[in-house]
Amino acid sequence: MEMMQKTTMKALAVLPGVADSARIVETETPSVDEVPNGRGVLVKVLRVGIDGTDKEINAAEYGAAPEGFDFLIIGHEGFGIVEEVGENVSGLKKGDYVVATVRRPGTSIYDQIGTNDMTTDDTYFERGINLRHGFLAEYYVDDEEFVVKVPEGLKEVGVLLEPTTVVEKGVAQAFEIQRRLRVWKPKKAAVLGAGTIGLLATLILRLKGIEVVTFGLQQRPFLNSELVEAIGARYESTRERSVIDFAEDVGGFDIVFEATGYSPIVFDAMQALAKNGVLVLSSVTGGSRTVEVPADRINLDFVLGNKVMVGTVNANREYFEVGVKDLSQAALEYPGWLERLLTHPVKGLENYEQLFEKLTNGQGVIKVFCEVNDH
Ligand code: BGC
Ligand code: ZN
Numbered sequence: 001m002e003m004m005q006k007t008t009m010k011a012l013a014v015l016p017g018v019a020d021s022a023r024i025v026e027t028e029t030p031s032v033d034e035v036p037n038g039r040g041v042l043v044k045v046l047r048v049g050i051d052g053t054d055k056e057i058n059a060a061e062y063g064a065a066p067e068g069f070d071f072l073i074i075g076h077e078g079f080g081i082v083e084e085v086g087e088n089v090s091g092l093k094k095g096d097y098v099v100a101t102v103r104r105p106g107t108s109i110y111d112q113i114g115t116n117d118m119t120t121d122d123t124y125f126e127r128g129i130n131l132r133h134g135f136l137a138e139y140y141v142d143d144e145e146f147v148v149k150v151p152e153g154l155k156e157v158g159v160l161l162e163p164t165t166v167v168e169k170g171v172a173q174a175f176e177i178q179r180r181l182r183v184w185k186p187k188k189a190a191v192l193g194a195g196t197i198g199l200l201a202t203l204i205l206r207l208k209g210i211e212v213v214t215f216g217l218q219q220r221p222f223l224n225s226e227l228v229e230a231i232g233a234r235y236e237s238t239r240e241r242s243v244i245d246f247a248e249d250v251g252g253f254d255i256v257f258e259a260t261g262y263s264p265i266v267f268d269a270m271q272a273l274a275k276n277g278v279l280v281l282s283s284v285t286g287g288s289r290t291v292e293v294p295a296d297r298i299n300l301d302f303v304l305g306n307k308v309m310v311g312t313v314n315a316n317r318e319y320f321e322v323g324v325k326d327l328s329q330a331a332l333e334y335p336g337w338l339e340r341l342l343t344h345p346v347k348g349l350e351n352y353e354q355l356f357e358k359l360t361n362g363q364g365v366i367k368v369f370c371e372v373n374d375h
Helices: 052-058 157-180 195-208 223-230 241-252 267-272 295-306 317-333 349-361
Strands: 007-015 023-028 042-050 077-085 097-100 126-127 139-143 149-151 186-194 211-216 234-239 253-258 272-280 309-311 344-347 368-371
Touching: 007 195, 007 349, 023 349, 042 097, 042 157, 052 349, 077 126, 077 139, 077 157, 097 157, 097 253, 149 157, 149 317, 149 344, 157 195, 157 253, 157 272, 157 309, 157 317, 186 195, 186 241, 186 267, 195 211, 195 317, 211 223, 211 241, 211 349, 223 234, 241 253, 253 267, 267 272, 344 349, 349 368
Parallel strands: 186 211, 186 253, 211 234, 253 272, 272 309, 344 368
Antiparallel strands: 007 023, 042 077, 042 139, 042 368, 077 097, 097 149
8 A cells, every 4th residue: 555644633632531621632634544345434524513511521520532542532513524435435425414423333232233322331432422533623534324414405504413313312212112002192292401402302392293391490581492482382481380380280291301401300300291101311410419209109100100211312323314304394394493503603623712611601502513614
C-alpha cells in the first residue's frame, strides 16, 4: 500500500476522569479504509446536539476513552453529509445527509442480532459516550450498517433524530408489549417532562392521534408549553396539579412516558395509569435519591389493573428509520415546529465553552447544538 500523508482535524474531547477537561484536540482525520470490507462511510459533520449526558461526561461522572487514546471525542447526536464511501457501500453516496447510531455491538445475543440497544453486557460501546469516539469533530467514519440516510427536506432538523430515536424506541416497546391486549387502542397519554425528550414524545404520540397531556414544572405560558399546545396537546404544570390528581379526573392514562430526570415522579406515574396501562421510563438518573411510597396501594392497582412498566435506553437502527419517517410526517403536519426546538446554536467547535454554558444557564433552552461545518 502506498503511504499517504495523514491529515489532521479538530475535535472536541474530554480526558475521562478529569472534571471540566473539555478541550479542542488535533487528531488524525479518519479514513474510509479504517472500516473493513470496503464498508466505510466518511461523514463531514454539520451539526451536533448536546444534552445532559455530555454534561455528565465533562463532569467526569461517566465516559471512557477508546483503547489507545487518553481522550474521548464527545457528541452522540450527530448530523452530517457523506464525503466519501468505501467500494462496497451500496446504500449511501457522497452528498447524502446522514445520522449515525450511537451504540456499537458488544457480545450478548442481543448484540449479535442487531439489537445492541438491548444488550445485557455490562460494558456499553457508545460513540461519544463510552469507549468510542463521538461526532463533535470535523469528520467521522463508520460502517454503513450504522449510518442512516436523512432526506434533504429534513436537513435543518436532522440533528434532532438521535433524541427522537430514544422516544421511538420507548413508544415502540410500549406498543410491542401491549400486543398482549389483542385490541389495545390507547386514547389518553401523559408525558412527564417538557424538555427535548418530553416534547419529542408529545409529538410522536400526537402523530399517532393520541390525546396527550404533557406535564412540566414551569407554569404556562412559555416556549415549551406553547410548543405542546401547538401540536394539539395539553400542558399542565405539576406546581398546579399533580399527575395523580389529573389522572383521577380523566380516569387514568393508557400510556405514560416519563422523561423528567426526577425519579420520585415514577411512583406518581404508576398511580396515574389506567387499567391495562403501560408506563415507559426513560430518565437516566445517576443520583441516589430515596422516597417513601404507598407500596400496598401501588402494588394492588398494578396487580388488579394488569399494568406494565418498562425501562428503555438507547435505540438501534430500526428506530432511526422510524424516526426519519416520523420527523418527515411532523414536518408536513406541523411545519416549522421542529425548527423551534433548535433554540441555542453555537457556531464552531472552538466555541465549545458556550455549549456547556448554554446547556447549564441558557434562557429558554430546548436544544443546544454546535454548527461544526458549514454546507
Ligand atoms: C443517549 C443514548 C445512550 C444513553 C446512555 C443518552 O443520552 O441518547 O443513546 O444510550 O445516553 O448512555
Ligand atoms: Zn443523548
